[in-house]
Amino acid sequence: MIDTSTYEGKRATPGFRRTCLSRSAVTRICQLCLVVGIVSTTSLIGTASAAADHSPEVTNLEKWQLRRLLLPNERELEHERKGNVYIYEGLTDRQVEEALSRQFDRIEYMLFLGTRRTDESGKVLRKEDGTAAKESADCGP
Numbered sequence: 001m002i003d004t005s006t007y008e009g010k011r012a013t014p015g016f017r018r019t020c021l022s023r024s025a026v027t028r029i030c031q032l033c034l035v036v037g038i039v040s041t042t043s044l045i046g047t048a049s050a051a052a053d054h055s056p057e058v059t060n061l062e063k064w065q066l067r068r069l070l071l072p073n074e075r076e077l078e079h080e081r082k083g084n085v086y087i088y089e090g091l092t093d094r095q096v097e098e099a100l101s102r103q104f105d106r107i108e109y110m111l112f113l114g115t116r117r118t119d120e121s122g123k124v125l126r127k128e129d130g131t132a133a134k135e136s137a138d139c140g141p
Helices: 023-054 060-070 074-081 093-102 104-109
Strands: 086-089 110-113
Touching: 060 086, 060 093, 074 086, 093 104, 093 110, 104 110
Parallel strands: 086 110
Antiparallel strands: none
């Protein structure tokens, strides 16, 4: 007679054998997956920021920031009237100058970081390593 095992009250088919992993093996697999995930995410973030710094086209974030800076909606203006300051990061010096001249009454609600320097033609200046030359340092490390 073939010996059958039970699993949750049901009979398993003959020859069925459930493989079990010890807790330490499961823990080790979870640790490995976590490390691989962190390394993958870190490398993708680095690649994305490097690619964004070298791309000449205007990003969606930059478009949104320019729209908010130059043509704010009523809700955004209400937030500013309540004392909120918005941080604009990565705009060019020309964009900042335009905003400061066109939106002079809102200057106290603006903070500019990582402003990219441009030449006379409006092209972003580059450092020796190929990254954009900036007026101030970026947020973060």
